[in-house]
Amino acid sequence: MKLLLIILFILAFASLSFGQTPSTSPTPTQSASPEKGRAKPFGFSLGKYRDKEQRNSQNKQESNEPVDVESIRVTTDxxxxxxxxxxxxxxxxxxxxxxxxxxxxxxxxxxxxxxxPGESATVPRSIVLIINS
Structure with a gap:
């Protein structure tokens, strides 16, 4: 009986370990045209905001005129x-x-x-786990 349980445990462990192995996928090849299928580097789209910020800071340094900045102010009681x-x-x-x-x-x-009244899920609780072997 113990031998059967050990074999079942080993088979279950082996099946779980095979389920965790990453699948191999073919590496993408770069195409000749940069517009099609080419992945852009991480954060590429943020570059336009950085450039805009640099231009705005240069414009502020060049002109001493007050710049209108849109802001939203909300007050609450x-x-x-x-x-x-x-x-x-x-x-x-x-x-x-x-x-x-x-x-x-x-x-x-x-x-x-x-x-x-608050939800019972947000009430702090003390949980103690005791294991006696």
């Missing part, structure tokens, strides 16, 4: 506070709503507009 509430024994209390919390800014209470 949304503040995210993640809290984990536990009892005296360290057990999580999950049946809370926004009326159970008080949020203050510079001593002044703030209105809680949005309240969302």
């Amino acid at each position: 949304l503040v995210v506070n993640d809290v984990l509430v536990t009892d005296q024994n360290g057990k999580m209390i999950s049946e809370l709503n926004k009326d159970d919390f008080v949020v203050t800014e510079d001593g002044a209470p703030q209105k809680i507009e949005v309240f969302s």
Whole structure:
């Protein structure tokens, strides 16, 4: 029985190792015309941005005129506070709503507009794995 298990284990291991070997593919040959089938070097398309940046920096050095730069500014009053509430024994209390919390800014209470209980997947946990052989 042990011999049969050992043989099955070896066969399973051998089949997995053959599944991990990379397949050999023919190496691509370079064609005479550079436009067809030729792979461009990594980051080739970023060259136009680098050249544009260099030209822009040269233009800025040549002219002292202020340059209009488009920018987007967004202000928000949304503040995210993640809290984990536990009892005296360290057990999580999950049946809370926004009326159970008080949020203050510079001593002044703030209105809680949005309240969302977190997902259980994001709650920190301690996991201990014990193996006894």
